[in-house]
Amino acid sequence: MYKPVSRMRRLIPVLKQDGVDTDLIMLVRTILAASKEIAFRVSQGELAGILGSTLNENIQGEVQKKLDVLANQLIKEMLLDDESVRAIASEEEEHVVAGHSTGRYIVAFDPLDGSSNIDVNGQIGTIFTVYPAREDVAYDSCQQFHQPGINQLCAGYILYGPSSLLVLSTGGPTRCYTLDLTHGGYLLTKAQMNVPRDSCEFAINMANYRHWSRVTQAYFDQVLYASERFRHSSVRWNAAMVGDVHRVLSRGGIFLYPEDARLGNETGKLRLLYEANPLSLLIEKAGGKATSSGRRTLEIMPKDLHQRVPVVLGSVGPVDDFNSAVFSA
Ligand code: AHG
Ligand code: MN
Ligand code: MN
Ligand code: MN
Numbered sequence: 001m002y003k004p005v006s007r008m009r010r011l012i013p014v015l016k017q018d019g020v021d022t023d024l025i026m027l028v029r030t031i032l033a034a035s036k037e038i039a040f041r042v043s044q045g046e047l048a049g050i051l052g053s054t055l056n057e058n059i060q061g062e063v064q065k066k067l068d069v070l071a072n073q074l075i076k077e078m079l080l081d082d083e084s085v086r087a088i089a090s091e092e093e094e095h096v097v098a099g100h101s102t103g104r105y106i107v108a109f110d111p112l113d114g115s116s117n118i119d120v121n122g123q124i125g126t127i128f129t130v131y132p133a134r135e136d137v138a139y140d141s142c143q144q145f146h147q148p149g150i151n152q153l154c155a156g157y158i159l160y161g162p163s164s165l166l167v168l169s170t171g172g173p174t175r176c177y178t179l180d181l182t183h184g185g186y187l188l189t190k191a192q193m194n195v196p197r198d199s200c201e202f203a204i205n206m207a208n209y210r211h212w213s214r215v216t217q218a219y220f221d222q223v224l225y226a227s228e229r230f231r232h233s234s235v236r237w238n239a240a241m242v243g244d245v246h247r248v249l250s251r252g253g254i255f256l257y258p259e260d261a262r263l264g265n266e267t268g269k270l271r272l273l274y275e276a277n278p279l280s281l282l283i284e285k286a287g288g289k290a291t292s293s294g295r296r297t298l299e300i301m302p303k304d305l306h307q308r309v310p311v312v313l314g315s316v317g318p319v320d321d322f323n324s325a326v327f328s329a
Contacts (some may be wrong), residue, residue, distance in 0.1 A: 008187040020170045023084045034075040059094040071111035086133040098140035106144045110274040114240020123244030129278040130154040149277035149298035157242045174286040195288035197328045198317040199252030200233040203244040211261040215326045254318040259310045268310035270319040289319040294327030
């Protein structure tokens with residue numbers, strides 16, 4: 001049933017009611033201001049000249065798309081204007097970028113997730129996370145970010161899809177807001193996202209089978225050919241973590257980017273700091289489970305800004321089933 005947008009709850013009053021610190025609310029507003037500009041440019045597509053690649057590579061060896069660079073620049077510059085920001089880390093920046101030495105927060109972000117979808121008008125997003133700044137290390141050192149994911153004060157993503165959505169937790173429930181194009185604000189559309197406990201939907205790039213460990217291959221041999229209990233399973237892969245995880249948050253399922261021989265057998269493709277950790281917090285705060293090599297992802301102590309980890313997260317039932325088959329074997 002249609003409800004006038006003027007009667008829906010806006011983001012800031014919800015955060016105030018949740019008791020979120022005023023500085024943190026202002027910081028979230030800063031990130032969202034950048035996201036609105038990205039959302040607008042994305043909606044203009046080719047008309048905004050944002051499609052296609054640059055001639056540069058990022059520190060991970062990926063060719064940067066024009067939109068990776070633009071989104072990074074927008075978010076970075078807006079964050080650096082905010083005095084509460086002590087340091088920032090981004091997928092598209094090799095090193096930590098220094099902010100204000102007295103700032104209370106550090107911010108990590110993936111400015112544009114799902115870059116391979118940009119040119120095909122597919123789902124893309126922005127992922128961000130905020131931690132308390134450390135007082136025991138230099139304000140602009142990468143050690144600022146050597147904190148486990150359980151320390152996150154706030155994590156969220158913006159999904160630029162048919163509508164633009166913000167999914168956010170400030171330590172409480174995972175809430176979903178929709179960007180209202182009539183007034184330009186994020187309005188609360190789901191006060192609490194709940195990941196169903198069981199589901200038969202797998203989000204995995206099956207073409208990577210040859211690069212997985214033998215035990216992961218054996219598990220998927222059961223899913224695809226052998227075990228009757230997987231008879232009703234399906235596979236969905238958007239190639240944008242935000243899109244796949246949003247589906248898991250909305251209707252359950254399991255998302256996997258397991259260890260991969262191309263990356264050194266013990267690690268996966270996704271980055272701990274600005275991909276795995278924020279999405280793991282959102283999954284946990286929606287009643288799901290988020291793991292890496294059978295361990296709780298949020299307890300991993302990062303060693304490097306761009307560290308990669310295997311990722312298995314989603315509905316509790318299938319995550320437990322996968323981990324007990326693969327890591328208790
Ligand atoms: P990014 O575009 O920020 O580099 O991240 C892409 C990631 C993630 O979003 C997605 O789940 C995965 O890469 C897709 O990888 P494959 O192309 O190997 O399927
Ligand atoms: Mn990338
Ligand atoms: Mn990404
Ligand atoms: Mn990215």
